[in-house]
Amino acid sequence: MSFINDARKMLRENIREYGMFIALFIIMAVFAITTDGLFISSRNLVNLVNQTGYIAVLAVGMTLVIVIRHIDLSVGFLAGFLGAVAAIAMVSWHLPVWVVIPMTLVFGILGGLISSFLVAQLGIPAFVATLAGWLGYRGGLQLVTISTGTIVIPDEAFNAIGNAFIPDIPDIGILSGIHKVTLFLGLLAIISFTSGEIISRRKMQKNHFEVLSTGMFTLKLVFVSVLIGGIAWILAGYQGLSWTAVVVLIVVIVYDFITTKTVLGRHIYAVGGNPEAAELSGISVKKITHVVFGSMGMLSALSGILYAARLRSATTVAGTLFELDAIAAAFVGGVSAAGGVGKVMGSLIGALVMTSLTSGMNLMGIDISYQYIVRATVLATAVIFDVTTRKTGK
Amino acid sequence: MKQAAENTPVVEMRNIKKSFGAVQALCGVDLVLHHNEVLGLVGDNAAGKSTLMKVLSGAYIPDGGDIFIEGEKAHLSNPLDARRLGIEMVYQDYALANNLDVAANVFMGREVVRIKLGPIGVMDYRHMEQETQSLLSRLKIDIPSVRQKVERLSGGQRQAVAIARATAFDAKVIIMDEPTAALSVSAIDKVLELVRELKAQGSSIIVISHRLEDIYQVSDRMIVLRQGRKVSDTSVEGDIHEFRERVVAYMIGARDDFTEKTVA
Ligand SMILES: Nc1ncnc2c1ncn2[C@@H]1O[C@H](COP(=O)(O)OP(=O)(O)OP(=O)(O)O)[C@@H](O)[C@H]1O
Numbered sequence: 001m002s003f004i005n006d007a008r009k010m011l012r013e014n015i016r017e018y019g020m021f022i023a024l025f026i027i028m029a030v031f032a033i034t035t036d037g038l039f040i041s042s043r044n045l046v047n048l049v050n051q052t053g054y055i056a057v058l059a060v061g062m063t064l065v066i067v068i069r070h071i072d073l074s075v076g077f078l079a080g081f082l083g084a085v086a087a088i089a090m091v092s093w094h095l096p097v098w099v100v101i102p103m104t105l106v107f108g109i110l111g112g113l114i115s116s117f118l119v120a121q122l123g124i125p126a127f128v129a130t131l132a133g134w135l136g137y138r139g140g141l142q143l144v145t146i147s148t149g150t151i152v153i154p155d156e157a158f159n160a161i162g163n164a165f166i167p168d169i170p171d172i173g174i175l176s177g178i179h180k181v182t183l184f185l186g187l188l189a190i191i192s193f194t195s196g197e198i199i200s201r202r203k204m205q206k207n208h209f210e211v212l213s214t215g216m217f218t219l220k221l222v223f224v225s226v227l228i229g230g231i232a233w234i235l236a237g238y239q240g241l242s243w244t245a246v247v248v249l250i251v252v253i254v255y256d257f258i259t260t261k262t263v264l265g266r267h268i269y270a271v272g273g274n275p276e277a278a279e280l281s282g283i284s285v286k287k288i289t290h291v292v293f294g295s296m297g298m299l300s301a302l303s304g305i306l307y308a309a310r311l312r313s314a315t316t317v318a319g320t321l322f323e324l325d326a327i328a329a330a331f332v333g334g335v336s337a338a339g340g341v342g343k344v345m346g347s348l349i350g351a352l353v354m355t356s357l358t359s360g361m362n363l364m365g366i367d368i369s370y371q372y373i374v375r376a377t378v379l380a381t382a383v384i385f386d387v388t389t390r391k392t393g394k
Numbered sequence: 395m396k397q398a399a400e401n402t403p404v405v406e407m408r409n410i411k412k413s414f415g416a417v418q419a420l421c422g423v424d425l426v427l428h429h430n431e432v433l434g435l436v437g438d439n440a441a442g443k444s445t446l447m448k449v450l451s452g453a454y455i456p457d458g459g460d461i462f463i464e465g466e467k468a469h470l471s472n473p474l475d476a477r478r479l480g481i482e483m484v485y486q487d488y489a490l491a492n493n494l495d496v497a498a499n500v501f502m503g504r505e506v507v508r509i510k511l512g513p514i515g516v517m518d519y520r521h522m523e524q525e526t527q528s529l530l531s532r533l534k535i536d537i538p539s540v541r542q543k544v545e546r547l548s549g550g551q552r553q554a555v556a557i558a559r560a561t562a563f564d565a566k567v568i569i570m571d572e573p574t575a576a577l578s579v580s581a582i583d584k585v586l587e588l589v590r591e592l593k594a595q596g597s598s599i600i601v602i603s604h605r606l607e608d609i610y611q612v613s614d615r616m617i618v619l620r621q622g623r624k625v626s627d628t629s630v631e632g633d634i635h636e637f638r639e640r641v642v643a644y645m646i647g648a649r650d651d652f653t654e655k656t657v658a
């Protein structure tokens with residue numbers, strides 16, 4: 001009985017965090033049924049992950065932008081523009097891929113700093129400043145692709161980022177047809193998650209902080225382990241982990257670490273919660289704004305690279321509406337429009353929700369106009385959920 | 395806390411001037427705060443109380459005048475400078491980040507770092523939480539957990555957190571801007587108790603309040619500001635009714651100790 005009470009209490013207190021996991025689970029279950037299992041086939045899920053990639057990295061950056069009470073509308077066309085720049089750098093300037101990628105990322109940071117200069121230094125509302133960026137980068141994209149149209153990227157190493165999978169060890173007789181490295185990485189993830197959780201729980205108990213009851217704690221560990229294991233198993237059944245997934249995982253892990261464990265992360269949330277208080281405590285709001293927009297620019301460049309690599313080319317319309325998908329993903333993932341609240345991991349889930357909707361409805365052959373309406377409903381529901389759970393002062 | 399020469403004031407502000415555009419908020423104010431003294435600062439709305447204290451806490455840079463901390467001339471160009479000299483301020487609107495927990499607010503801008511990886515410092519959560527816990531118990535502040543988000547605290551608890559934050563780093567001088575505004579009677583008593591506790595632990599304190607009975611209860615001395623000027627600087631004594639009448643007379647301009655042409 002106390003177990004059920006614990007479960008209830010935990011669900012109630014963390015409803016905002018678990019809400020989107022539940023939403024993702026429901027969406028996946030519905031599509032699994034309506035498409036006769038096609039949706040959760042290995043092949044489709046691998047595809048889904050790769051489609052999510054270029055939105056997910058934008059959503060991660062956007063999370064921090066919204067946390068500090070701003071918005072960045074320029075990210076879509078910045079991604080498209082920089083994807084084209086990367087293509088030109090390889091095709092026309094004949095630069096090697098290991099130069100092109102860092103160079104593009106640096107361009108992205110510069111793009112982000114232009115926005116933050118307008119916002120932090122000149123005090124222009126982010127909405128307006130980045131709308132100018134939206135127009136400017138769109139023009140830039142058309143300008144650099146005007147003579148050539150779509151630029152085909154011949155570099156296989158570059159294209160691998162959007163299409164290829166991590167290598168596997170040679171067949172060893174057991175588990176043939178299954179991607180063993182992927183399974184192994186999944187196992188590694190489960191072990192490190194479980195041991196990390198157990199160690200931190202011990203530490204907290206030692207310091208007399210309140211912890212989850214043993215039952216709930218075990219349940220949580222089992223749930224997450226099964227989830228990671230299941231995903232690894234499904235991916236391993238096709239071609240394993242894609243390079244896109246690796247890139248996204250690295251971005252999410254690094255950003256999660258920075259936002260939850262470091263002083264920089266704490267300052268970002270402090271600025272989001274109360275900019276005046278942060279400033280009075282000696283935190284430079286301007287510096288944080290530059291850092292957050294700079295990181296957003298870098299992730300836009302990364303998104304552009306992922307997208308161009310996936311299409312093996314830079315197109316004249318690359319990046320169209322990415323910014324809205326990223327913003328929607330962040331809100332669905334629990335970011336609050338009021339600022340100060342939102343987690344990187346949540347936005348990843350939010351991005352998965354949004355791409356799952358598209359992918360599932362495509363499989364079902366639903367007309368695009370209805371797709372937009374469904375996605376609008378999901379976004380509105382997420383925000384209403386945010387506002388109401390906040391008001392009841394959970 | 396080093397107790398320098400007993401009779402050098404902890405804070406001495408001389409002829410402080412500050413204007414915002416056409417508004418002259420402070421027209422040459424002097425203020426002295428002695429060791430282990432509680433100084434009340436009163437005055438009508440817009441008299442310049444908050445402005446004067448924000449000058450002392452480094453939030454505003456004055457147009458003119460000098461500040462001496464324990465006899466040494468101080469240059470305060472931002473709140474960090476003032477904090478380094480041991481001056482802490484509890485702002486009128488608490489200045490807390492509601493989205494963060496109690497410990498995070500207490501250590502805001504002064505996070506304890508465990509490992510430094512280039513520009514990235516990894517925080518020492520445990521240390522900050524334990525320090526906060528012991529700080530709260532030392533000040534006898536009743537908050538269930540240092541991990542509680544500030545948005546879930548009551549007004550009185552928030553004020554207590556804001557005050558705790560100001561005292562967390564061995565402050566010499568603690569400034570409280572209307573610490574009892576918007577609080578219930580019992581919460582007000584708690585805050586006044588906290589002021590006495592801090593004084594007992596050796597701090598020097600400046601309290602701004604519109605509630606004259608609060609000033610009367612905790613202060614040793616009192617300064618009245620009126621339209622950016624100091625009009626009274628006396629010790630708090632006598633009975634409360636007489637005290638109140640005297641203060642009100644200064645506040646409305648019926649009395650003035652610092653101008654030659656005394657108003658009738
Ligand atoms: N940042 C600012 N910009 C412009 N004017 C200001 C600013 N801060 C204060 N003032 C002006 O300076 C004058 C003194 O304000 P201050 O806040 O110091 O008054 P106060 O004595 O604290 O009043 P209250 O009791 O209402 O808090 C007012 O006329 C106010 O409008």
Ligand SMILES: [Mg+2]
Binds near residue numbers: 443444445
């Ligand atoms: Mg004031």
